[in-house]
């Protein structure tokens with residue numbers, strides 16, 4: 277699913293208005309009717325008080341139009357206008373007149389107004405600011421936002437939580453509304469998935485307001501949300517008359533004294549994602565544990581007892597995943613440097629391999645083209661330097677990806693894959709996966725996919741999605757707390773099955789609900 281920026285949404289608005297020969301007011305009416313239907317379907321006329329807080333722009337206009345539909349259907353509403361500017365938009369004014377014609381008189385809230393009384397079981401509709409926010413809200417508006425939160429009532433935000441910018445971070449964490457639910461028009465917004473702003477959005481849904489489909493199709497976006505529709509076409513089915521040689525020979529390279537477990541996790545993940553053959557290359561102390569834990573894998577040992585000091589082997593792996601538990605000893609750095617000189621095809625670089633690259637920046641030029649780097653945010657910071665907000669972080673990551681011709685997988689709640697100027701945001705996975713070794717498993721998955729012939733970007737996208745899906749299936753059975761990295765490996769088979777399961781027909785869905 278594409279994630280459009282504010283400029284593209286405004287452009288889609290104007291294009292739609294022109295092509296469909298409608299007025300902007302009609303578009304607002306569509307938007308507000310969608311909001312109303314969503315609410316009405318869930319509330320079924322329940323006598324809960326709904327407090328609408330409307331700004332003076334089009335987001336506020338949506339709120340006013342929604343108030344009218346709610347009132348027409350007998351809902352108990354109270355309308356407040358957050359009067360932060362005198363520049364009221366024409367469609368806001370039209371909807372204000374329509375409300376007044378129905379004898380609904382909104383409270384006008386200014387800096388010195390008392391905050392209306394709201395019960396904890398009431399509902400708040402937040403239509404203060406939409407995608408048009410371009411400066412921090414005035415202190416009294418911030419106070420009002422704090423008061424909304426303090427009521428404990430359910431907050432439904434229209435389009436975006438008020439106070440969030442679409443292209444930069446906020447100055448202070450209190451400058452935005454924390455929404456329990458966001459109803460976003462046409463497409464989700466980037467801020468829903470960024471670590472600094474995602475906390476303002478507990479849940480979200482998209483409302484289709486009929487923006488021109490052709491325009492949306494043609495408009496290229498920097499960000500895409502990964503879903504089954506994007507991931508499934510990447511799948512490479514296994515052939516009936518194939519043998520293990522068709523699925524590549526992957527090499528997992530890493531480990532040091534006390535960190536052999538990481539290699540075990542990566543190696544078994546690589547096997548279980550479908551690699552034909554897997555060899556682990558480890559220091560000598562890793563031989564026994566690996567042979568016992570992963571009997572299907574082969575093991576090659578370095579001459580170093582406790583850490584890798586000179587990478588030498590006599591095989592031509594179809595994919596390499598390096599860095600897990602590697603350590604950053606001086607000899608290991610030289611060994612990795614020499615290895616990178618010889619390695620020509622795209623590989624996966626993780627953990628200490630990334631730390632070594634950050635500390636020895638000359639090595640960055642040796643990264644084979646198309647390689648996949650899988651940093652967690654701290655490792656990313658070591659590679660890129662610090663950033664002022666998530667937007668700058670993503671911009672720097674994209675630049676790094678272009679300059680070093682590699683793919684970067686930023687691990688996190690919404691793992692984000694940057695490949696050149698394009699980024700793909702993952703939307704599955706769960707907090708149970710924030711556990712030791714989860715990243716080692718991901719490295720194993722991506723390496724295993726590369727070895728089976730997936731293109732680097734496809735391997736990264738497919739691997740991240742399957743990893744999240746396996747984690748979700750594991751969490752369903754085990755809960756968040758008991759989930760370990762091994763659980764993710766154990767559920768990879770079910771994740772494949774789930775991914776490949778044909779969509780249910782309407783009849784099957786009904787049968788399931790009735791059962």
Ligand SMILES: NC(=O)C1=CN([C@@H]2O[C@H](COP(=O)(O)OP(=O)(O)OC[C@H]3O[C@@H](n4cnc5c(N)ncnc54)[C@H](OP(=O)(O)O)[C@@H]3O)[C@@H](O)[C@H]2O)[C@H](O)CC1
Nearest residue numbers: 304333334335360405406407408409410411412413435461
């Ligand atoms: N296609 C769609 O998705 C549709 C969306 N709709 C809704 O429209 C809003 C966007 O509406 P817009 O009027 O452009 O912007 P806002 O309502 O967010 O803001 C209104 C104006 O407020 C000014 N502004 C910005 N920041 C501040 C601030 N901190 N303090 C005071 N005022 C501020 C700014 O104007 P200025 O000229 O003063 O800079 C804004 O323009 C979208 O989110 C949807 O809810 C349509 O209803 C249908 C189509």
Ligand SMILES: [K+]
Nearest residue numbers: 402405436438
């Ligand atoms: K809003």
